[in-house]
């Protein structure tokens with residue numbers, strides 16, 4: 001059903017982008033329109049044509065609407081699935097206030113939709129205004145265009161889409177904290193996911209009695225999911241920032257020309273954008289190839305569940321890390337903070353991660369085998385594949401140069417990458433059933 | 448203890464290779480000797496100097512002895528650990544005949560050592576004689592040198608070491624089934640692992656009563672470990688052969704010049720060598736970059752447990768595949784054929800695979816960041832790192848060009864790759880302990 005909704009949105013979007021009124025010059029080709037509509041709906045941000053010059057304001061509006069539909073759609077559907085799941089399992093849910101029932105009704109759907117709508121609107125309007133104001137004050141843009149640009153980028157970043165109406169994406173703003181920081185904030189907020197946001201919001205509203213007013217900042221009061229998501233996001237942001245700062249410090253094609261605060265801002269911004277927003281304020285094609293590889297890893301991990309971000313999700317990654325940690329300590333069960341994790345949850349995390357690895361490897365193999373290696377080296381192909389799968393949209397610059405069939409592969413990857421992990425993660429959990437008989441145990445050597 | 452034994456062997460080997468009598472020309476440098484000794488003891492086969500021209504027959508003999516010690520050492524120690532493990536768990540063990548006791552005594556150690564010694568000797572002598580005979584008949588080599596060469600390559604392939612005393616490794620034999628097939632057979636037999644070999648041997652010796660004479664060829668009579676190992680090995684060999692055949696068919700730098708049987712032999716041989724023997728009969732540096740990437744994947748998976756092969760082991764890979772399969776079917780437990788797999792075994796497989804991925808990614812990142820990208824692209828660095836970690840020894844040709852510090856990184860990788868998965872896989876299982884209290888369950892969203 002979700003997949004059908006996405007396909008419909010992509011279909012209508014492709015049709016609209018094919019209209020002569022969408023393109024400034026010649027009409028878009030079918031693959032160009034399909035690729036752009038998919039990239040927008042799946043909030044990826046990869047492009048085969050230049051968003052600023054190729055599309056008219058009408059075309060750009062189509063893209064923006066697709067981004068909003070895609071981002072909002074995944075956020076609400078994934079939240080709903082998560083709610084069904086926690087209800088089914090009889091676990092305490094913080095997604096909606098009424099916890100008396102174990103089934104999910106229309107009222108819950110409405111609450112989630114309204115809550116997500118509010119969060120989206122507030123974040124997009126507030127941060128859009130900041131960026132628009134900065135464009136008027138700092139760049140002498142007219143108020144009308146500044147508002148359009150501010151909201152375009154605010155919507156694009158809250159939904160982790162990474163589309164920009166500037167040909168150089170955000171490179172011109174690399175040293176401007178008044179643009180980079182609001183957009184980074186929008187990316188982080190959108191990428192944490194609705195369940196985390198709503199929980200933090202509840203804590204913030206909690207009456208100040210019995211010392212509960214500190215709940216917002218007291219991690220031990222958070223749910224396991226929120227702690228995993230926020231904690232892992234913070235760690236990954238820090239690791240990425242420090243790595244890019246160290247490696248790109250003197251790179252003349254990226255951060256070399258910047259002063260020290262500029263280098264720090266650029267490192268932080270790029271680190272945020274790998275949590276799968278995909279804006280680039282520094283030239284990705286000029287980065288150290290080691291930075292490409294770390295970006296691959298960060299993009300693959302992605303953002304928070306039931307949000308606008310892509311990838312296998314930080315929660316999945318954190319669970320796998322905790323499995324290793326528990327096993328190394330010699331525990332028979334996996335505990336996260338002070339909670340046991342159900343074996344079924346661990347298996348789901350494993351399935352999401354491994355099937356994603358398999359998909360990325362297969363797509364990379366297919367493309368690498370069928371392109372000339374001197375133009376499309378493995379590092380570039382892998383980067384593009386991971387970027388499409390994780391719906392990040394960063395690029396080393398080869399997307400537009402690939403032939404149409406390889407672009408279609410990326411279209412499929414964006415679609416699978418957007419819906420696959422969510423469907424697998426929650427779908428498997430919902431479908432779980434008990435077996436009536438058990439086989440005797442067998443053993444196998446490992447390693 | 449095992450690690451100490453390996454370090455001692457590497458230390459003595461390094462010292463011997465540093466002697467003037469080991470090198471034909473100038474004495475070896477410390478890193479050259481250390482790298483070669485580690486590569487031999489860890490049965491990897493990566494080289495920084497040419498084995499044929501740089502080392503004297505004395506030096507080559509040191510290498511051969513180190514290979515035999517390393518291969519035999521890992522095979523027996525891992526088998527012993529596996530035996531302790533199955534005894535501890537009270538599971539039926541097929542490693543030794545006496546099953547009355549649940550502890551492992553000196554008698555078991557002796558039985559395993561003797562069994563492994565017999566298998567090693569029989570395989571190495573038989574296949575070495577075939578290769579030696581072929582060298583005399585087909586290549587006009589003197590009997591003495593043919594025997595030396597035959598046994599060197601037989602020992603090197605049974606132990607999955609991949610060292611050759613020819614500068615072009617096996618490229619001159621690419622179309623000669625009388626060399627390629629015996630060496631491939633040695634690689635496969637050595638790589639299946641001692642527990643599998645001993646079980647198949649038992650089945651073959653089973654008296655022909657009550658229809659049991661077919662046990663050798665009836666998979667349903669095999670233990671889970673043997674079925675997983677043999678089945679997965681066969682599938683991976685077939686996939687690799689077909690892939691390399693299709694992709695390299697017309698590549699002028701690899702199989703293009705060969706006739707059709709030659710192409711098939713070369714594809715099969717390369718597919719076998721990625722199960723971590725590391726001989727190359729075709730020029731790896733000339734292969735399609737997609738073939739490199741598939742080779743990466745195959746090398747990483749590796750060979751059978753408790754044998755001479757490296758990698759995370761086919762059993763580990765197969766268990767992960769079965770976890771995905773079970774989860775997709777909606778089962779609450781993972782079953783392989785008709786056996787339940789214990790959750791602890793699954794977690795061990797996961798830990799071995801994920802920590803190996805983490806190690807490979809970290810090493811690749813480190814090397815990629817610190818080398819000039821035009822000379823050492825990601826695909827070449829990744830290939831070399833995976834080859835070292837999985838103790839395969841295939842190379843795109845950059846090992847000798849890396850500076851000394853990066854070579855030392857490869858030395859560390861070979862060591863960790865050789866002992867890490869075994870230690871993790873069996874060590875964790877042995878150390879497992881029950882916890883006296885349980886935390887309440889928590890939930891987290893996945894995907």
Ligand SMILES: [K+]
Pocket residue numbers: 043044045160161162276277278391392393
């Ligand atoms: K994106």
Ligand SMILES: [K+]
Pocket residue numbers: 490491492607608609723724725838839840
């Ligand atoms: K090897």
